[in-house]
Amino acid sequence: MTVTTQSTDRPGVIHARPVRHPGRWLGVAIIVIVVAMLISSLVTNPLWDFGYTFQIMQQKSVIQGLWLGTLLGTVGSMIIGVVLGVILAIMRLSDNPVLRGAAFVYIWFFRSMPRYVLLAVLATGIGYLYNTLDVGVPFGQQLAGAVGLESDLTFFTFRWDDFSSTVWIGILALGLSEAAYMAEIARAGILSVDKGQAEAAQALGMSSGQAMRRIILPQAMRVIVPPTGNETIAMVKDTSLFIAANIITELFYQTTLFGSRSFKIIPGLMAATLWYLIVCSVLMVGQSYLERYFGRGYGAVPKKTKVKIMKIEADH
Amino acid sequence: MATAPSTPADEMPLVRAVNVLKSFSGNQVLKGIDMDVHRGEVVCLLGPSGSGKTTFLRCINQLETIDGGRIWVDGDLMGYEDRAGTLYRLNNKRIAAQRREIGMCFQRFNLFPHKTVLENVMEAPIQVKGEKKDVVEKRAIDLLAKVGLADKPSAYPGQLSGGQQQRVAIARALCMQPKLMLFDEPTSALDPELVGEVLTTMRELAETGMTMIVVTHEMAFARDVADRVVFMDGGVVVEQGHPKDVINNPQHPRTQTFLRRMAAEDHTKIPDPAPMVDGTATDIL
Numbered sequence: 001m002t003v004t005t006q007s008t009d010r011p012g013v014i015h016a017r018p019v020r021h022p023g024r025w026l027g028v029a030i031i032v033i034v035v036a037m038l039i040s041s042l043v044t045n046p047l048w049d050f051g052y053t054f055q056i057m058q059q060k061s062v063i064q065g066l067w068l069g070t071l072l073g074t075v076g077s078m079i080i081g082v083v084l085g086v087i088l089a090i091m092r093l094s095d096n097p098v099l100r101g102a103a104f105v106y107i108w109f110f111r112s113m114p115r116y117v118l119l120a121v122l123a124t125g126i127g128y129l130y131n132t133l134d135v136g137v138p139f140g141q142q143l144a145g146a147v148g149l150e151s152d153l154t155f156f157t158f159r160w161d162d163f164s165s166t167v168w169i170g171i172l173a174l175g176l177s178e179a180a181y182m183a184e185i186a187r188a189g190i191l192s193v194d195k196g197q198a199e200a201a202q203a204l205g206m207s208s209g210q211a212m213r214r215i216i217l218p219q220a221m222r223v224i225v226p227p228t229g230n231e232t233i234a235m236v237k238d239t240s241l242f243i244a245a246n247i248i249t250e251l252f253y254q255t256t257l258f259g260s261r262s263f264k265i266i267p268g269l270m271a272a273t274l275w276y277l278i279v280c281s282v283l284m285v286g287q288s289y290l291e292r293y294f295g296r297g298y299g300a301v302p303k304k305t306k307v308k309i310m311k312i313e314a315d316h
Numbered sequence: 317m318a319t320a321p322s323t324p325a326d327e328m329p330l331v332r333a334v335n336v337l338k339s340f341s342g343n344q345v346l347k348g349i350d351m352d353v354h355r356g357e358v359v360c361l362l363g364p365s366g367s368g369k370t371t372f373l374r375c376i377n378q379l380e381t382i383d384g385g386r387i388w389v390d391g392d393l394m395g396y397e398d399r400a401g402t403l404y405r406l407n408n409k410r411i412a413a414q415r416r417e418i419g420m421c422f423q424r425f426n427l428f429p430h431k432t433v434l435e436n437v438m439e440a441p442i443q444v445k446g447e448k449k450d451v452v453e454k455r456a457i458d459l460l461a462k463v464g465l466a467d468k469p470s471a472y473p474g475q476l477s478g479g480q481q482q483r484v485a486i487a488r489a490l491c492m493q494p495k496l497m498l499f500d501e502p503t504s505a506l507d508p509e510l511v512g513e514v515l516t517t518m519r520e521l522a523e524t525g526m527t528m529i530v531v532t533h534e535m536a537f538a539r540d541v542a543d544r545v546v547f548m549d550g551g552v553v554v555e556q557g558h559p560k561d562v563i564n565n566p567q568h569p570r571t572q573t574f575l576r577r578m579a580a581e582d583h584t585k586i587p588d589p590a591p592m593v594d595g596t597a598t599d600i601l
Contacts, residue, residue: 194424194426196422196424196426197426197428199379199422199426200420200422200426200427200428200485201428202379202412202415203377203379203415203418203419203420203422203489204415204416204439204440204444204488204489204492205412205413205415205416205440205444205445205492206412206440206443206444207408207409207412208408210443210444214439214443215428218430219428219429219430222430294430296430296472297429297430297431297432297472297473297474298429298430298474
């Protein structure tokens with residue numbers, strides 16, 4: 001039996017009732033109320049005093065704290081952290097058990113050490129143990145005494161106090177701490193690269209160093225960059241701990257100083273907040289560019305490479 | 317102890333393996349392989365999976381270190397230095413130098429995904445041999461043309477088909493101007509319709525007189541291109557000889573069983589266009 005259907009009987013365009021989402025509407029309502037409360041506070045409470053906030057933000061000492069404390073501290077400690085972290089990651093993947101063990105102990109220690117405490121230890125604790133730092137042969141003074149040498153086998157000396165409350169001690173402390181986290185990130189990145197890549201590089205006659213630098217690390221960067229961006233942004237905020245090492249050329253200390261001197265606490269705190277928001281926003285934009293660059297060959301082609309490719313194609 | 321080859325260098329085979337032993341955590345994979353490969357010869361290694369043919373290939377360029385025996389390539393003892401009867405392991409730098417003379421293509425291609433096709437081909441001659449960029453670029457473009465990819469220098473490996481990627485891998489290996497080419501199941505990871513283009517490239521390479529050792533399951537390729545086929549099973553060479561003799565008229569029962577099974581697989585492949593078995597079989601490979 002055949003079924004013949006008139007064209008008028010056939011189902012046409014669908015005008016169905018959509019599914020209701022009462023939960024979403026509830027969420028929207030709560031957000032609207034919270035935002036309204038916030039705006040009401042900002043508008044009605046004169047203690048916010050945004051005029052004074054903007055004034056604090058532009059003070060010379062605040063700007064100096066931003067550049068020479070927060071930004072220099074972030075860049076410096078991230079450089080130490082990344083370089084030392086990659087070295088530690090390669091050590092952890094080494095065949096040599098001593099190198100592996102040393103990296104493990106380093107990572108264990110610095111991950112367990114709160115940054116605030118570490119800053120305090122390096123800034124004041126070391127100075128308590130040694131007034132001057134002498135770099136030379138271990139047990140050099142004792143050895144020289146025993147053998148009867150003139151020199152005490154010290155190559156150079158510097159006074160810890162000259163160093164202890166400068167931004168450099170902050171950079172050192174946060175850099176050492178960061179290296180422990182970067183080591184784990186770099187290790188995950190290196191392990192994410194297919195083993196065949198190292199084999200192909202070896203089969204072409206590359207040394208293991210060349211294979212690491214030219215083939216493995218560039219691919220590992222795709223995995224390393226996003227968490228490193230997060231670490232950098234976290235580091236911007238962690239420079240506010242510098243006060244533990246008596247470093248006062250730093251954004252947060254300087255803004256709150258204005259706030260507490262004038263008894264206008266909130267403008268002081270807000271000045272720091274706004275600067276941190278600005279700096280972190282800029283870093284997030286930079287991070288997305290870096291991710292595009294290291295993601296090449298996996299979809300998105302960066303503009304610079306596109307131009308280069310067009311040039312190569314034009315040449316042939 | 318194996319005796320050092322006494323024949324003069326020009327008469328000596330390009331590859332000489334004597335009593336090669338290799339085990340992985342107690343599992344003896346190679347149980348004494350002897351093999352000579354002469355200059356210009358194309359040798360296909362056949363055998364069931366687990367027979368040790370890929371391991372042997374990887375031992376030749378030191379991707380695996382051998383436990384026993386010796387391998388010479390072009391008169392060089394691979395991986396060791398023999399000083400008055402005592403073997404000294406070579407450092408990584410010298411092993412890397414030995415590998416420069418040997419090109420290798422992998423089952424999974426292993427192109428560098430963050431570099432374009434042209435950069436892949438040019439990488440090693442510039443970085444490893446320190447050759448001039450313009451010289452290498454010219455050679456790389458010639459090689460890409462030879463493997464039929466003259467139009468793809470700026471593509472990334474991820475934008476190419478498997479067959480194209482394997483041909484780039486061949487060009488990449490050739491750009492180092494090796495004396496010897498090793499192929500480790502170069503078509504096993506490819507869709508059936510892409511196998512032909514890679515085999516054609518390899519056949520053309522064989523015609524140029526390149527010495528090649530090929531681990532493969534492609535019987536037609538072995539029959540038509542190889543000068544000699546070597547059948548391995550259980551870590552030993554079971555049978556070897558001219559491809560027509562070994563493939564058409566195998567003497568050893570294990571060779572006969574293997575070839576019968578391969579022939580049966582070939583037969584079922586052709587008439588049935590979409591069998592589930594075929595799909596899963598390629599996945600396992």
